[in-house]
Amino acid sequence: MSHQMWLHLQSDESVGSIGFKINYKEIDKDSCGDPGTPLYGYKEGSGFLNGDILRFKCQFGFELIGERMITCQNNNQWSANIPICIFPCFSNFSAPMGTVLSPDYPEGYGNNLNCVWLIISEPGSRIHLAFNDFDLEPPYDFLTIKDGDQSETTMLGRFSGAEVPSHLTSNSNILQLEFQADHSMSGRGFNITYSSE
Numbered sequence: 001m002s003h004q005m006w007l008h009l010q011s012d013e014s015v016g017s018i019g020f021k022i023n024y025k026e027i028d029k030d031s032c033g034d035p036g037t038p039l040y041g042y043k044e045g046s047g048f049l050n051g052d053i054l055r056f057k058c059q060f061g062f063e064l065i066g067e068r069m070i071t072c073q074n075n076n077q078w079s080a081n082i083p084i085c086i087f088p089c090f091s092n093f094s095a096p097m098g099t100v101l102s103p104d105y106p107e108g109y110g111n112n113l114n115c116v117w118l119i120i121s122e123p124g125s126r127i128h129l130a131f132n133d134f135d136l137e138p139p140y141d142f143l144t145i146k147d148g149d150q151s152e153t154t155m156l157g158r159f160s161g162a163e164v165p166s167h168l169t170s171n172s173n174i175l176q177l178e179f180q181a182d183h184s185m186s187g188r189g190f191n192i193t194y195s196s197e
């Protein structure tokens with residue numbers, strides 16, 4: 001371990017490729033360096049030296065995935081990567097009216113989502129959906145709306161893009177909203193209000 005590091009790139013006489021990109025930063029001796037802070041979370045502790053411990057928490061409503069606590073080891077490596085904070089997107093709604101928002105609406109919902117929201121109203125009643133705003137990356141991110149419970153489901157629609165869908169009313173007292181987003185690009189998301197009648 002020294003204050004110098006050499007990177008030597010050698011190439012032969014034919015065929016190139018994309019190459020590489022490396023980030024570097026200077027860290028103190030016997031330090032693991034600042035590992036950063038999870039998006040939608042925060043860290044407790046400010047020491048990055050051998051033996052120092054950092055703890056992580058997520059903002060209200062978010063779930064922490066990974067290690068809650070990491071230690072700067074003697075080899076100047078953190079004992080684990082920092083955790084990530086994700087918006088839990090599985091909920092059941094039973095109130096007679098309410099709002100369903102895509103994660104982090106309207107800032108963009110992010111990637112790799114598979115959310116399911118279930119709206120259940122009184123038996124014999126129907127559920128009305130009003131789309132106040134809608135913007136999903138077409139065709140890779142989409143919202144599927146299904147009528148009925150799992151034993152008997154009818155698809156009412158599948159929506160993507162930036163066109164705001166028109167109002168929808170269920171035939172049963174259960175509506176299922178399934179939202180899928182792929183690994184890249186995000187729209188603004190959606191804002192839907194529901195009411196039962």
Ligand SMILES: [Ca+2]
Binds near residue numbers: 141184
């Ligand atoms: Ca996407």
